[in-house]
Amino acid sequence: MNAALIVDGYNVINAWVELIKLKDLSLEHARDKLIEMLAGYGAYKGYQVTIVYDAHSAAGLTAVETRVSGIDVIYTADGQTADSYIEKMVYLLVRQKETVYVVTSDGAEQMAILGSGAYRVSTRELYRDVLACAKTQEQTYAQNVHTYRRNEVGSRIDAEIMRKLDEMRRRR
Numbered sequence: 001m002n003a004a005l006i007v008d009g010y011n012v013i014n015a016w017v018e019l020i021k022l023k024d025l026s027l028e029h030a031r032d033k034l035i036e037m038l039a040g041y042g043a044y045k046g047y048q049v050t051i052v053y054d055a056h057s058a059a060g061l062t063a064v065e066t067r068v069s070g071i072d073v074i075y076t077a078d079g080q081t082a083d084s085y086i087e088k089m090v091y092l093l094v095r096q097k098e099t100v101y102v103v104t105s106d107g108a109e110q111m112a113i114l115g116s117g118a119y120r121v122s123t124r125e126l127y128r129d130v131l132a133c134a135k136t137q138e139q140t141y142a143q144n145v146h147t148y149r150r151n152e153v154g155s156r157i158d159a160e161i162m163r164k165l166d167e168m169r170r171r172r
Helices: 009-013 017-025 027-045 082-095 107-116 123-146 159-171
Strands: 003-008 047-053 064-068 071-075 100-103 119-121
Touching: 003 009, 003 027, 003 082, 009 017, 009 027, 009 047, 009 082, 009 123, 017 027, 027 047, 027 071, 027 123, 047 082, 082 100, 082 107, 100 107, 107 119
Parallel strands: 003 047, 003 100, 047 071, 100 119
Antiparallel strands: 064 071
């Protein structure tokens, strides 16, 4: 089974320079960019990615769970923090013998995560790994594009058969 990567969404948005700049223009665009970056990363690494956001001052709202680009996106209910939601989720997954990585730079949250049996990943570590994976994917793609060769039938069949096919073509 795939390892779970659980991300404290606003913690990451407020830590990555690229997302901070985007957040200043539009929080929604910053969330979308994070999803885009983690979708490719999660697929490449084989992680089931979940991003958890606090209800963000939205009084009276219930929890909302959606799936975008293969990523589970969760907005907690009013009064519930992303940290408490993540702790509960980690507890359940670790009990099911899942490998769980949690991305947060919140010191108290990191201690709780380590105590529950999950692995902690700082926002900085994740950022470096996301960039490294993107670079590796680009290099792999570039190598595959440059080594592409035509795959013609003529190069794979016997010369006698090729001669007979050529005769048939000319008789038309």
